[in-house]
Amino acid sequence: xxxxxxxxxxxxxxxxxxxxxxxxxxxxxxxxxxxxxxxxxxxxxxxxxxxxxxxxxxxxxxxxxxxxxxxxxxxxxxxxxxxxxxxxxxxxxxxxxxxxxxxxxxxxxxxxxxxxxxxxxxxxxxxxxxxxxxxxxxxxxxxxxxxxxxxxxxxxxxxxxxxxxxxxxxxxxxxxxxxxxxxxxxxxxxxxxxxxxxxxxxxxxxxxxxxxxxxxxxxxxxxxxxxxxxxxxxxxxxxxxxxxxxxxxxxxxxxxxxxxxxxxxxxxxxxxxxxxxxxxxxxxxxxxxxxxxxxxxxxxxxxxxxxxxxxxxxxxxxxxxxxxxxxxxxxxxxxxxxxxxxxxxxxxxxxxxxxxxxxxxxxxxxxxxxxxxxxxxxxxxxxxxxxxxxxxxxxxxxxxxxxxxxxx
Numbered sequence: 001x002x003x004x005x006x007x008x009x010x011x012x013x014x015x016x017x018x019x020x021x022x023x024x025x026x027x028x029x030x031x032x033x034x035x036x037x038x039x040x041x042x043x044x045x046x047x048x049x050x051x052x053x054x055x056x057x058x059x060x061x062x063x064x065x066x067x068x069x070x071x072x073x074x075x076x077x078x079x080x081x082x083x084x085x086x087x088x089x090x091x092x093x094x095x096x097x098x099x100x101x102x103x104x105x106x107x108x109x110x111x112x113x114x115x116x117x118x119x120x121x122x123x124x125x126x127x128x129x130x131x132x133x134x135x136x137x138x139x140x141x142x143x144x145x146x147x148x149x150x151x152x153x154x155x156x157x158x159x160x161x162x163x164x165x166x167x168x169x170x171x172x173x174x175x176x177x178x179x180x181x182x183x184x185x186x187x188x189x190x191x192x193x194x195x196x197x198x199x200x201x202x203x204x205x206x207x208x209x210x211x212x213x214x215x216x217x218x219x220x221x222x223x224x225x226x227x228x229x230x231x232x233x234x235x236x237x238x239x240x241x242x243x244x245x246x247x248x249x250x251x252x253x254x255x256x257x258x259x260x261x262x263x264x265x266x267x268x269x270x271x272x273x274x275x276x277x278x279x280x281x282x283x284x285x286x287x288x289x290x291x292x293x294x295x296x297x298x299x300x301x302x303x304x305x306x307x308x309x310x311x312x313x314x315x316x317x318x319x320x321x322x323x324x325x326x327x328x329x330x331x332x333x334x335x336x337x338x339x340x341x342x343x344x345x346x347x348x349x350x351x352x353x354x355x356x357x358x359x360x361x362x363x364x365x366x367x368x369x370x371x372x373x374x375x376x377x378x379x380x381x382x383x384x385x386x387x388x389x390x391x392x393x394x395x396x397x398x399x400x401x402x403x404x405x406x407x408x
Contacts, residue, residue: 003072007183008250010378011294011317011342019374019408021401022344022383024052024061025073025185026253028298028320029345029383031397032136033059033102038394043068048088051104052080054120055129055138057096058387060084063180069401073381074176076249078161078188078241080105081168085175097134098390136390148208150215152222155204157229159236161188166244173248185296186245187253189237191283193227193276194266195258195301204230216267216275227279235286242291251294251317254283260301263326269305277309284314296344300386302326307333311341320386321346323369330372338376346373348384348400355392359399366403374408382408 001009001017009016024030030052031039036059037049045064052060060083066074077084083091083105091103094110104110109121116133119141129138176184193204194213204226205212215223238252259266259276267276284295294316299306304327307318322328323346330346337343346369348354353365373380382404388397 002181004181004183004250007072007381010381011250013339013342013376013378015377019370019404020072020183020381021070021404021408022073022381023066023069023071023401024059025071025075026187026296026298026319026344026383027053027056027058027077028300028386030056030058031061031388032390032392033057034096034098034100034136034390035388035392035394035397036061036065037100037102039397040065042394042398049100049102050083050088050091051102051108052077052084054104054108054110056387057102057137057390059102063182066182070405072183073185074180074182076169076173076176076184076186076245078165078169078186081165081172084172148206148211150206150208150211152226154206155226155229157204157233159233161237161240166240169241170244173245177248184249185251185253186241186249186293188241189234190253190256190298191227191230191234191279192255192257193230193279195260213267216271220275223275224278227276231279231283234283238287239290242293247292249293251296252287252291253296253298254287255280255295255297255299255315257297258300259306260299260303260322260325262302262324264302265305269309272306273309277313280310280313280315288314294342302328304328304332307337307341311337315341317342317344317381319344320383322385324349324351324385330369334372334376339379342379342381343373344381345383345385347382347404350385350388350392354384354396354400355389357396359395362396362399363403366400367407370404370407 006016007020010020022029033049050060052058088103091106092108093103095101111119118131119127120129122128130141131138287293287295296317297315298319300322302325318341321343323330348366
């Protein structure tokens with residue numbers, strides 16, 4: 001059974017020959033460039049490290065590395081359509097604070113301030129993110145809770161995709177489909193209406209997350225109208241992506257919506273069902289009616305009470321499965337939702353175990369999670385909970401992948 005067949009079995013709730021593995025198919029299942037470079041050196045792979053996600057300093061995981069960790073999935077990311085597969089020398093080479101050289105995408109507008117910090121600038125040359133001296137990644141400088149009045153008319157999400165981007169995705173998709181046996185997961189035009197995710201794309205909150213959450217209670221008609229416009233735009237863009245890449249992909253990321261904190265959801269389940277669920281249902285209904293794709297949702301935190309509503313709305317795959325958050329224990333999730341939604345993640349806790357445990361503790365932890373999530377007929381893809389951060393010991397990364405290959 002090859003990788004593509006293995007993933008298709010798993011997401012259709014059929015028993016694969018082993019549990020599929022993901023490293024880097026989602027911007028929340030990837031690896032920081034520093035520990036990635038260390039991992040490559042341990043593998044004897046000598047190649048320049050390219051940055052896939054500038055904000056998070058995430059590495060573009062190379063096909064050779066995917067093979068060495070027995071990974072089965074590769075991304076086709078609309079937000080990074082042209083840079084993958086290009087020579088590192090076409091990018092911008094910079095030395096991180098730890099002394100490692102990396103190559104950023106050619107369009108990364110990075111400059112160094114007098115205090116040693118790095119900043120990112122937009123097309124208007126305005127600073128929108130900063131990485132402090134000796135930092136690990138960039139933080140947004142724009143406020144996330146500005147207490148400003150939201151202007152509904154100012155929210156005009158884009159419904160188009162540049163031809164250059166579509167052409168690049170088609171070329172990349174064709175290459176990955178014809179030259180590898182990896183399963184391809186597409187991303188682009190995601191719905192994001194809760195939490196930090198709503199601040200990262202078309203910005204329905206306009207920098208005022210608290211005001212937006214209040215609008216879900218106090219200005220429901222306006223909020224519905226704004227989210228409806230977002231779904232319209234997502235459908236239009238996903239339709240263009242489907243025309244470009246079609247059957248190369250098995251699924252598409254339709255939502256990136258961090259709806260939970262460590263202890264619970266951002267809004268009540270009743271408010272979620274009334275205000276958020278209908279928009280996900282309309283988007284998922286369109287995808288299922290017009291494509292053969294599975295729908296994938298990324299949502300961090302404690303989202304236990306929302307999971308049955310997302311299942312009913314048509315979400316097929318859930319990532320990152322934050323097992324260290326309240327009510328997100330693997331046993332609870334599998335008992336209540338196993339066989340109803342594909343869990344894509346939850347394989348290794350990245351808050352405590354992976355960065356702070358020993359290799360033996362990582363192995364035992366991964367083995368336990370595999371026994372729980374992998375006991376059904378498919379319905380599970382292994383990846384760690386969110387990204388592997390810069391301060392994770394490379395020995396623990398090796399132990400994690402060795403464990404999933406041994407016990408999965």
